Amino acid sequence: MNLTFSVDQNTVTFSSEESSEIFQLVLVVVKMLSGFTPVMSFIEELESNGQVTKSEFKNDHVLFYLENVCGTAKSFTFSVEQSNHVSNIKPAPVMVYDYYEKDEYALASYISSASISQ
Numbered sequence: 001m002n003l004t005f006s007v008d009q010n011t012v013t014f015s016s017e018e019s020s021e022i023f024q025l026v027l028v029v030v031k032m033l034s035g036f037t038p039v040m041s042f043i044e045e046l047e048s049n050g051q052v053t054k055s056e057f058k059n060d061h062v063l064f065y066l067e068n069v070c071g072t073a074k075s076f077t078f079s080v081e082q083s084n085h086v087s088n089i090k091p092a093p094v095m096v097y098d099y100y101e102k103d104e105y106a107l108a109s110y111i112s113s114a115s116i117s118q
Contacts, residue, residue, distance in 0.1 A: 007094050007110040012064075013075035014096060021070065025053075025099035028064040030078065033112055035086030038062050042079035051076040065099070080112050 007013075012028055032038065038057055046052045046064070051074075054065040062078065089111070097105035 007108045010079060010110065010112055011075055011077040012094065012096075013073060014069070023069040023098050024067065026066045026069045027097055027099045028066065029095045029097075030062045030064070030110070031092040031094070032060050032062070033080065033086075033089055033092045033110075035082055035084040035089065036080040036112065037083045039079040039081050046076055046078070 012030075014026070014028075040057065043055050043057070043062065047055055052064045053067045056063045064076070064078075066074070091109035091111045094108050094110055095105055096108075
């Protein structure tokens with residue numbers, strides 16, 4: 001996959017290795033940290049300001065859909081809040097892939113600053 005990305009706490013940054021390459025639809029799947037839920041008003045704001053095309057929350061994952069991703073670096077930040085106290089929170093996975101080429105994907109993990117302060 002020529003789409004590279006990184007996750008720093010709650011910020012996803014990605015870009016294409018080839019500046020002319022365009023991905024019609026990119027899906028970013030973020031698993032929630034144990035004991036955390038997404039702040040839905042923040043997620044909805046990402047849609048309304050055009051940072052993501054669409055988002056869904058299901059089965060303890062937030063799915064972010066981004067259309068026409070090209071070579072320039074893009075980033076967005078999502079927000080989570082603690083809903084249950086959990087000790088020793090482990091990083092949660094984030095997967096990014098081209099919606100139409102699901103066998104090509106990239107994986108990373110994140111930990112929220114809210115979970116670090118526990």
